[in-house]
Amino acid sequence: MSPTQIVLSLAYIVSAVLFILCLRGLSSPDGARRGLFLGEIGMLLAVVATLLHKDVVRYEWILAGLVLGSGIGIAISAWIPMTKMPERIAFSHAFGGLATALVGVAEYLREADQLSSFKVGALGFETFLGFLTFTGSIMAYGKLQGVITGAPVTWKGQNFMNIGLFFGSLAAIGVVVYDRSLSHVFFGIAGTGLALGVMAVLPIGGADMPVVISLLNSYAGLAACATGFALNSQILIISGALDGSSGILLSLLMSKAMNRSFANVLFGAFGTVSDPAAGAAASQAGKSYNEATVEDAAAVLMASQSVIFIPGYGMAVSQAQHAVRDLAASLERRGVDVKYAIHPVAGRMPGHMNVLLAEANVDYDKLFDLDNINDDFARTDAVIVVGANDVVNPAAKKDPSSPIYGMPVFNVEQSRSVIVLKRSMNPGFSGVENELFFQPNTMMVLGDAKKTLLALIGALKEGH
Amino acid sequence: MGTEWVFNLYVFVLATFVGYQVISRVPPLLHTPLMSGTNAISGISLVASLLAAGSHHFISQVLGFVAVTCATINVVGGFLITDRMLRMFRRKPDAPAPKPGTGKGAAS
Numbered sequence: 001m002s003p004t005q006i007v008l009s010l011a012y013i014v015s016a017v018l019f020i021l022c023l024r025g026l027s028s029p030d031g032a033r034r035g036l037f038l039g040e041i042g043m044l045l046a047v048v049a050t051l052l053h054k055d056v057v058r059y060e061w062i063l064a065g066l067v068l069g070s071g072i073g074i075a076i077s078a079w080i081p082m083t084k085m086p087e088r089i090a091f092s093h094a095f096g097g098l099a100t101a102l103v104g105v106a107e108y109l110r111e112a113d114q115l116s117s118f119k120v121g122a123l124g125f126e127t128f129l130g131f132l133t134f135t136g137s138i139m140a141y142g143k144l145q146g147v148i149t150g151a152p153v154t155w156k157g158q159n160f161m162n163i164g165l166f167f168g169s170l171a172a173i174g175v176v177v178y179d180r181s182l183s184h185v186f187f188g189i190a191g192t193g194l195a196l197g198v199m200a201v202l203p204i205g206g207a208d209m210p211v212v213i214s215l216l217n218s219y220a221g222l223a224a225c226a227t228g229f230a231l232n233s234q235i236l237i238i239s240g241a242l243d244g245s246s247g248i249l250l251s252l253l254m255s256k257a258m259n260r261s262f263a264n265v266l267f268g269a270f271g272t273v274s275d276p277a278a279g280a281a282a283s284q285a286g287k288s289y290n291e292a293t294v295e296d297a298a299a300v301l302m303a304s305q306s307v308i309f310i311p312g313y314g315m316a317v318s319q320a321q322h323a324v325r326d327l328a329a330s331l332e333r334r335g336v337d338v339k340y341a342i343h344p345v346a347g348r349m350p351g352h353m354n355v356l357l358a359e360a361n362v363d364y365d366k367l368f369d370l371d372n373i374n375d376d377f378a379r380t381d382a383v384i385v386v387g388a389n390d391v392v393n394p395a396a397k398k399d400p401s402s403p404i405y406g407m408p409v410f411n412v413e414q415s416r417s418v419i420v421l422k423r424s425m426n427p428g429f430s431g432v433e434n435e436l437f438f439q440p441n442t443m444m445v446l447g448d449a450k451k452t453l454l455a456l457i458g459a460l461k462e463g464h
Numbered sequence: 465m466g467t468e469w470v471f472n473l474y475v476f477v478l479a480t481f482v483g484y485q486v487i488s489r490v491p492p493l494l495h496t497p498l499m500s501g502t503n504a505i506s507g508i509s510l511v512a513s514l515l516a517a518g519s520h521h522f523i524s525q526v527l528g529f530v531a532v533t534c535a536t537i538n539v540v541g542g543f544l545i546t547d548r549m550l551r552m553f554r555r556k557p558d559a560p561a562p563k564p565g566t567g568k569g570a571a572s
Contacts, residue, residue: 019505020482026498027489029553036550039505040543050511056518061529065517069536076537077544085496088545092503092538099534100509106516106524106531118469217499220506225476227512232468238479239508245483246502250495344492351495358552365555369492 004052011049012235018042019239023246029364046235082359083316086213086348087144093216094137100223101130101190107230108186120180122230124173127186128193129223135197137216143206144348150206158203159267165196204265207313207390209348210254211265218247250350257344257370259396259406289425292443294452297419298459300443304381304417306337308373310410311353312346314387314423314449323453324386325360330460339366341373341410343391370408380415387421387449393434404432418442421449497549504542510535 001009018038025035050056080088104127108115115123142148169192175185204212221243228236255262301307309324328338340362346353354367368376377383385392395402396409412418413436420437424446436442445452490498513535517528 016479019508020486022501022505023483023486023490023498026494026501027486027491029494029550029555032494032497032550032553033547036501036543036546039501043504043508043510043539043543046508046511047514050514051518053515053518055515057520058518058525061517061525062514062532065513065529065532066536069533070540072533073537073540073542074544077541077548080545082549085500085549089496089499089503092500092542095534096503096506096509096538099507099513099531099538102527102531102534103509103512103516106519106521106527107512109527110516110519110521110524213499217502221502224506224509227509229469229472229476231512231515232472233511234472234475236508236512237472237476239505241476241479242483242487243502243506245480246487246498249484249487250499253492342492349496350499351492351497354493355496355549355552358549361552363555364493364553367493 004054008049008053009234011045012233015042015046015049015235016238018045019242023242081319082355083319083321085355086209086352087141089213089349090137090141090144090216093213093220094134094141096220097130097133097137097216097223099130100220100227101127101134101193103227104130104230105190108183112180112183115180117177117180119230121173121177122226124176124186124189126223126226126230128169128173128189129219129226131190131193132197132200133216133219133223135194136201136212136219137197139198139201140209140212140216143201143204144209152205153202158199162196162199162267165192165199168192169196200266203267206348207345208258208265210345210350210352211251211258211262213349214247214251214254215266216247218244218251221245221247254345254350257408258404259408287438289438289444290440290442292419292445294445294455294459297443297445298456298463300382300417300419301331301336301456301460302334302463304331304336306380307331307339307382307384308377308380308415309338309340310346310383310385310388310392310412311340311342311357312386312388312391313348313352314389314421316347316352316356317387318449320386320450320453321356321360321362323450323457325357325362327384327453327457327460328362330457334460339368339373339376341370342367343370343388343410346388346391370410374411377411378414381417383412383415383418385412385418385420385422386453387423389422389434390432392436393432395432395435399435402432412436413439413441416441420444421452422446423448494550494553497546497553500542500546500549504539504546507535507539507542510539 019042022035022039025031104123108123143150172185172189221240224240225237331338342353390404392410392412394413396404396407513528513531516524517532
């Protein structure tokens with residue numbers, strides 16, 4: 001090893017340690033920002049060290065990319081609203097996937113004749129995973145944005161076809177390892193990666209996006225790992241492994257929070273809008289629900305001592321987090337005990353609701369997980385459900401024929417009264433009927449959640 | 465050359481183990497910052513992109529340029545937006561109401 005190489009390796013070790021400390025900082029909100037700062041130092045160190053690498057001989061392309069990328073990065077992070085965070089994350093996975101995939105292709109083109117078979121294999125995996133992450137994330141982004149239908153898109157033999165694409169790609173990687181000069185096979189791997197990304201996300205419904213986004217997170221990490229194996233770079237392997245294990249862990253947590261296996265999320269095409277939805281609509285017709293006015297709901301709140309808010313994706317859609325905070329504040333001024341119950345899969349990505357409420361200045365001591373709050377409902381006067389549906393569906397506990405049976409849900413029906421803010425009586429994304437809406441102690445206040453909340457605040461003021 | 469991959473496999477397995485240990489301690493409250501933070505860290509592929517963009521080979525330079533741009537967006541944007549989120553998560557010392565009945569301690 002030359003002295004420069006030794007300095008480089010030492011710099012990378014320091015970077016790796018700083019990255020681990022950065023993630024370690026995230027174990028509590030207090031030390032998180034300091035940790036993140038360490039991560040930034042680590043990244044700066046790794047980049048500067050790499051610029052000293054002997055293989056880096058020209059700087060004009062690098063400089064152009066760094067300047068352009070920084071400009072776009074700063075612009076996106078400054079202007080994006082917090083409600084668009086799932087889209088932002090999906091989008092950045094797409095960029096990450098594309099970057100690794102292109103590096104794989106570039107490396108193959110540059111050194112095709114002198115590559116070892118192991119390195120060709122690693123580059124094949126890198127390119128495949130990179131392009132898969134790229135199109136998969138674009139699809140996820142499209143579904144979140146509503147450009148592509150949020151409902152699962154399925155056809156006969158779909159899973160068979162996807163599994164075929166996957167094993168076809170593996171076989172193609174095997175072929176280029178055997179004969180590295182077969183460049184059209186190498187580009188074929190890129191093609192199957194691109195195709196599989198689209199195909200694999202199409203059948204997954206909008207409500208399953210937390211799992212998909214976490215999974216794409218881990219694919220992006222694994223692609224970086226493959227790059228590390230190809231380039232013999234330990235910093236890439238370590239960072240990729242950190243990213244990969246984070247993604248896998250989150251997707252397992254999300255699947256568990258829905259009581260569904262990984263395989264079921266990926267291949268189950270959950271929430272197909274077919275028979276169950278029609279059945280739900282038919283059986284709903286026979287039942288009656290209490291449609292309440294804002295004044296009725298305000299009267300219930302004025303008589304309450306304890307209130308729990310349950311936010312869901314609907315809160316993000318109508319950007320109602322500030323209105324929720326304001327209503328909570330005006331209840332607290334009346335001496336009411338206010339808490340927030342956050343389900344792990346509420347929203348479209350892990351932690352979605354926490355971020356929105358933090359943005360609205362809600363003290364995080366008042367946000368409670370499923371396990372920490374579920375016993376409190378029996379002692380609670382009023383629950384306000386803001387655009388949540390499946391996470392408050394009692395069928396998950398009682399009805400074995402329900403598609404969401406077994407999913408851990410809030411014991412909302414135990415509280416004295418339930419106020420549900422909902423756009424309309426249509427069943428949500430998953431098309432599952434929610435019995436909670438038809439219970440005698442449930443009041444349905446239909447309309448835009450934000451408007452309803454603002455009206456409630458007004459009504460509370462008048463009723464002083 | 466032949467045994468490098470064994471050494472790298474060691475690194476990979478140990479890093480995955482460390483990652484699993486560290487990340488399982490992150491509370492659900494911070495799962496979104498975790499995602500965008502790991503996203504910024506996975507922008508480490510910038511290192512590999514730099515090598516491609518800084519090489520002699522022309523096509524590699526062009527592909528490397530696109531890769532550097534994408535990876536930089538993730539690194540810069542990822543760290544900035546994670547910091548923006550974490551700034552919101554600080555406990556508010558001036559939170560309204562003395563709250564005798566709220567908070568984690570009183571709840572359980």
